[in-house]
Amino acid sequence: MPSPAPPSTILRPAVVADVPRMAAIINDAAELGLMLHKSHAKLYEHLRAYHVVQDAGTGEVVATGGLSIIWANLAEVVALAVAPDQRGRGHGRRLVEAAVQQARELGIRQVMSLTYEQAFFERLGFRVIDRHKLPMKVWADCVHCPKHAACDEIAMLRVLDDVPEAPGPAPAAGGIALPVLAVEGKRS
Numbered sequence: 001m002p003s004p005a006p007p008s009t010i011l012r013p014a015v016v017a018d019v020p021r022m023a024a025i026i027n028d029a030a031e032l033g034l035m036l037h038k039s040h041a042k043l044y045e046h047l048r049a050y051h052v053v054q055d056a057g058t059g060e061v062v063a064t065g066g067l068s069i070i071w072a073n074l075a076e077v078v079a080l081a082v083a084p085d086q087r088g089r090g091h092g093r094r095l096v097e098a099a100v101q102q103a104r105e106l107g108i109r110q111v112m113s114l115t116y117e118q119a120f121f122e123r124l125g126f127r128v129i130d131r132h133k134l135p136m137k138v139w140a141d142c143v144h145c146p147k148h149a150a151c152d153e154i155a156m157l158r159v160l161d162d163v164p165e166a167p168g169p170a171p172a173a174g175g176i177a178l179p180v181l182a183v184e185g186k187r188s
């Protein structure tokens with residue numbers, strides 16, 4: 001007998017009612033050291049930047065991910081997480097493509113990720129880059145990460161060739177200096 005077709009899902013912008021479930025999916029993965037925790041407050045604050053995948057049958061949110069704008073030419077895929085029993089069904093791909101499309105519509109030419117999932121992001125057209133060349137602003141959240149002094153995440157970048165370079169000043173370049181400075185600043 002053929003196996004039943006997987007339930008259909010909907011990709012849509014997140015709404016406030018999704019936040020508790022989004023936080024649960026993200027923070028379960030964060031407990032395993034795969035990503036940073038997100039508070040409900042942060043998710044509400046940046047909710048317009050997030051999409052969710054919802055099971056059309058049960059209504060349950062099964063995956064989420066967002067896009068954070070770093071600078072005129074750079075945005076970051078953030079808080080990308082698929083519920084463990086829903087992985088390998090294309091939800092992660094759809095969420096990254098939604099974030100990339102959002103960047104394209106905003107006129108942002110490059111999309112990056114800090115990740116342990118190199119093979120997944122390579123499938124989606126991202127390439128490994130030297131993370132020390134990323135702007136300092138990227139590292140602002142790292143001060144909240146227990147691994148900040150020994151970060152082993154891989155920096156990956158996808159260039160959107162159909163989006164022109166935005167004019168304007170370049171951001172200050174720099175790697176893990178910012179979290180170290182922030183920790184030192186806290187002591188004084």
Ligand SMILES: CC(C)(COP(=O)(O)OP(=O)(O)OC[C@H]1O[C@@H](n2cnc3c(N)ncnc32)[C@H](O)[C@@H]1OP(=O)(O)O)[C@@H](O)C(=O)NCCC(=O)NCCS
Nearest residue numbers: 029034080081082087088089090091092093115119120123
């Ligand atoms: C990483 C993650 C988002 C991937 O989502 P997913 O829905 O399972 O991935 P998809 O089904 O969309 O996979 C897309 C493609 O990547 C491949 N892929 C996914 N995970 C992979 C992995 N760990 N290694 C190699 N390839 C992988 C799939 O085979 C698929 O390939 P295809 O081009 O042949 O279709 C998901 O595993 C997850 O939530 N992990 C825990 C949290 C996490 O690490 N988030 C990333 C933070 S940056």
